[in-house]
Amino acid sequence: MEKNNLDINELYVTYKSYFIAIAYKMLGSISDAEDIVQDTFLKLQMREIHLTAVNNVKSYVSRMVVNRCINELQSSRKKRETYVGTWLPEPIVQDIKWDPTEKIIQDDQLYYTFAVLMEKLSATERAVYVLKEALDLKHSEIADLLHITEMNCRKVFSRAKKKMNVSIDENSTSYEIQQEQIHKFISALSRGDVQEISAILTSDVTLIADGGGNVATAINQIISKKRVLSLLSAIATKFFTGKKAKAVIVNNEPGVLVLKDEEVVGVFSFAWKKNTNQIEQIYYVVNPDKLGHISIQC
Template sequence: MTTDLEQYYHENKSNLTALSYRLTGSWVEAEDIVQETFLAMFENAAGLEHIRAPGPYFRRAVVNRSLNAIQSPRLSRETYFGTWLPEPVFLQTSHAADEPILREEQISYAFMTMLEHLSPQERAVFVLRESFGIEYDEIASILGKNEAACRKLLSRARKKLGPVPPESPPSDQIVPGWVSAFLKAARTGEFAPLLEMFNEDAVMWSDGGGKVRSAIHPITSRKRIIAFWAGITKKGSMEGDLVPTLINGQEGLVLYRNGVAVKVILIEGDHTGHIVNIYLITNPDKLIHVPAKK
């Protein structure tokens, strides 16, 4: 019987999708991976009776599929044109019953971009241990390594990352203030007031995937970032409707043109309240699931 499998799927798909998203950087891919994992069992009319520990079983299947996906041409960072940025996630619901799941899935964009500094194996160990609290014996079983090797991978990952941004999106009012100021600047074309909001060594990252024009290399320093936005605004690249939107659990901006999303903008700051990173996603493949303009 597959009734128990169906119930397990509905109860755990959110958690497993969040796991796969942390590994692949693509929510669309993560959803497909989790569905394919369970579909294989549904097609065989299999239940959970023969699985001694469903949790480790499905985590292993999802992690392995996710690591394979990272090596595929569609998700390979090595062959990607320009900077790879994670796919932004838009999870919004009006149903109170969905709120716990929604909160669980809201992973900060700063955390996701940080994970891009790790190799796939380092990323898997870091996510399993730090995000999901999985014991080393299970991590070793999933990756086909011994526990000592997994501990070494985690140590290497921590050294690469340094201070880790929180996984949960910021809950204070600083982000909406940045968004409001940016929205005003884009509407008026006056970006000078934004200058003091940026750290001197702030960085702007762009991801067009080679499908639309974008800055191939990161733009560094607040003056260059402001000059970039002022320049594209004068050229008409910001024409359309710029709408504040909940993205990865925090407020960001979506630029709609003729009802179609063409840009997503996310802002990351530090403990002083200054902007340290700004992310511009224009690759249409990563904007497929942007909510329709209301």
Template sequence: MNPAQTDNDLFARHRPRLFAIAYRMLGTRADAEDVLQDAWLRWHQTDQATLQSAEAWLVTIVTRLAIDRLRAAKSERESYVGWWLPEPLVELDERTPETAVELASDLSVALMWVLERLSPEERAAYLLRQVFDHDYDEVATLLGKSEAACRQMVHRATERVQQAQPRFTVPLDAHRRILEKFMLAAQSGQRDAVKALLDENVALVGDGGGKAGAFADVKHGADRIANLFWAAFLKYADDVVYQLVQINGEPGLLRYVCGKLDTALAFVVDGEHITEIYAVRNPDKLAGIPHRI
């Protein structure tokens, strides 16, 4: 067999895991793909016969490249117009081979929102330990830190994530049922029905990136947010259509206005009500989603 072909096959075998790490670190498909391309080039420039573990080497390279890229992205995101949310990974079907990457691990938009508050190394340490289940000695080797330093970083990051994350786990079918009710109510202009599905203190975070309308602050309150969806119905009526999809491994909605994709909506639910809504409207982050129904 051609050695180059064998190298390509080996990289391809590990690619889903590498992409999962890079995306969770960076929050956009393009940045994750750039990191994997850099890793692939380095992979082919390395004497692979000297490696004890190809997977460990590739995970290390991808993690370190992602940290470097995230450091650069942090300064860019400081000047971003409005709130910065991750590019949504959307599945139109329940599960497809391409998007089944590590979906058992937490990939939600809500978690990605929290991870943005961590430093690049804290984010890497948290993901490697808590999401990808690496031992602390492995995390220390990957990051070039002491094991004690990594334990401290993971502890700090975990505390911050737990403070911001919901303390309940909702089965996907229950999550989906709530969104189905919400979708029908929003699409038919039933303001009171929309409000009834919202927690009293529900929060909405919007990302327009200066290229689409979005709020400069986080909106709170069932009444206020129900009015936002009702206003869209009053303005466009039957030209507003919602589609139930999977967004970052969880039920979510796409909103189309006049047949064109307008917003990707991710939700946090408590089993009975919607507690958080993340609305991605920046067209650059919607580019990978079908733009017409």
């Protein structure tokens, strides 16, 4: 068993991004994830827990984080159910000139598509999935933690795996090609000529927007190249007036930041169809409540 020689402050510095990644997977909100992790460490300090007595402190704190996330999901369930339109995760945005060693979260499984798929899972399914995939806990350990039977735990995990029916490794579009296509996307919207990007969209491309009732946007997902191009044309004509777009990194992949007077007012992220170099999903977040945490120097 792993013995721990870290004090609480050292533990926080060493594993902060790891714990935030777990909380973000559970909640889909980077700001809430950071709050959960900070509160968890405050509780550790208040309890004056001697970490040297904990066999696997990383796993121990991870379980605390997951439990707090479950409570948060359950308390916010009604808010999610009455949400106007589609609820999309908060995008994690970094400057395009990023250093891979300086990711906000050191976790390659946090592509935006992955975060969106996590929204299909219930609180229990998320907990089981994260504890199994991230911590590689045994089903018996997860069952004890969540107060369910081991058999039920296995069923929940199997159900969650089916819902998460995508492999992050399937993305065969290189980072360089993604960047190139993103710049075409920015140029097309900035000039108001969206037909320029018709070739980089799949025929069944889908656009999902999240305005949260605070900003007017499509409430239902838009399906097909023709309809998506029509909406992008409207966005370019109306929404882009007086604004500028900037290539950024969204959840460790190239994306687009939209700004007005240096304030973030929108984020585009994309999913790429395997072996085509084409975009098959466009995610468009304009809800200001989900953009306030973003700080990019322009």
